[in-house]
Amino acid sequence: MDYSLEVKDLSKRYNTFALNNVSFNLKPGSIMGFIGENGAGKSTTIKSILNLIHRDHGEIKIFGLDNIKSEKEIRQNIGIVFDECRFHDTLYAKDVDLFLSKIYKNWDSKLYSHYLEQFKLPAKKYIKEFSRGMKMKLSIAAALSHNPQLLLLDEPTSGLDPIVRTEILDVFLEFIQDEKNSILMSSHITGDLEKIADYITFIHEGKIELSESKDDIIYSYGILKCKQSDFSQIDIKDIISYRKNSFGYEVLVTNKAKLSRKYPNYIIDSASLEDIMLFYSKGVQKC
Numbered sequence: 001m002d003y004s005l006e007v008k009d010l011s012k013r014y015n016t017f018a019l020n021n022v023s024f025n026l027k028p029g030s031i032m033g034f035i036g037e038n039g040a041g042k043s044t045t046i047k048s049i050l051n052l053i054h055r056d057h058g059e060i061k062i063f064g065l066d067n068i069k070s071e072k073e074i075r076q077n078i079g080i081v082f083d084e085c086r087f088h089d090t091l092y093a094k095d096v097d098l099f100l101s102k103i104y105k106n107w108d109s110k111l112y113s114h115y116l117e118q119f120k121l122p123a124k125k126y127i128k129e130f131s132r133g134m135k136m137k138l139s140i141a142a143a144l145s146h147n148p149q150l151l152l153l154d155e156p157t158s159g160l161d162p163i164v165r166t167e168i169l170d171v172f173l174e175f176i177q178d179e180k181n182s183i184l185m186s187s188h189i190t191g192d193l194e195k196i197a198d199y200i201t202f203i204h205e206g207k208i209e210l211s212e213s214k215d216d217i218i219y220s221y222g223i224l225k226c227k228q229s230d231f232s233q234i235d236i237k238d239i240i241s242y243r244k245n246s247f248g249y250e251v252l253v254t255n256k257a258k259l260s261r262k263y264p265n266y267i268i269d270s271a272s273l274e275d276i277m278l279f280y281s282k283g284v285q286k287c
């Protein structure tokens with residue numbers, strides 16, 4: 001199996017929004033960060049992958065199987081975490097064990113207890129008395145304890161402090177160590193993805209702008225800075241997007257190394273994932 005997840009030409013139209021031929025692939029043994037501004041289409045894509053919403057067009061394969069025809073079989077092998085805890089407030093963490101053992105064939109109560117211990121979650125305390133961080137850790141413990149091969153995570157670390165986030169990111173890194181498992185994780189915390197993701201897929205207004213190795217993106221993208229009077233010297237073909245400020249222009253470019261030679265008089269700084277998102281969202285796009 002070449003890919004754990006293949007999304008091809010996925011389209012979905014709502015009244016005022018459309019996913020437009022979304023395509024990307026996720027390799028086993030890797031983490032893909034799924035980024036984009038609010039309303040870009042991340043959750044709509046993840047819900048389509050899980051067949052929670054009806055798509056208009058496209059094909060989705062998970063472990064090489066069609067996500068609709070083989071939904072039941074696939075679900076047994078996927079761990080899901082949304083940004084809200086899906087367990088009822090009046091349950092104890094230990095009740096989740098009983099409940100999910102009836103749903104998942106490969107449910108591993110020992111592994112679940114191990115995660116409760118690792119995350120310092122009390123087995124006998126109402127979930128309504130858990131903090132947000134505790135609820136997220138409970139969701140992650142539950143998502144991992146039926147030994148899935150794919151984790152689909154929609155903002156799993158939102159609203160959590162850096163210590164809890166680091167703890168959770170370590171668990172995700174451990175999860176993919178066997179080279180069979182993989183993770184698709186949407187997040188606005190691009191710094192987290194810079195730490196753990198192997199690939200980044202960036203969606204903007206329902207369209208995939210890039211889906212590449214994180215290292216290639218960080219190596220290739222840059223921000224060229226020039227004075228207002230020099231802006232016309234920049235070849236329009238080299239401009240992805242630009243922003244004007246009081247000092248001059250900032251231009252998002254790719255192929256930083258080549259352009260540093262082409263424009264030796266201008267500074268080209270490295271671009272972070274946040275910069276890239278910002279330029280696509282707030283900059284003026286030229287090509």
Ligand SMILES: Nc1ncnc2c1ncn2[C@@H]1O[C@H](COP(=O)(O)OP(=O)(O)OP(=O)(O)O)[C@@H](O)[C@H]1O
Nearest residue numbers: 014015016017036037038039040041042043044045
């Ligand atoms: N059931 C629905 N009916 C109509 N429009 C919807 C529905 N669900 C989502 N949308 C719209 O689709 C667009 C994309 O929403 P989506 O939740 O996929 O974005 P997102 O990238 O996950 O955003 P966020 O980062 O804020 O979670 C938004 O404009 C949203 O209003």
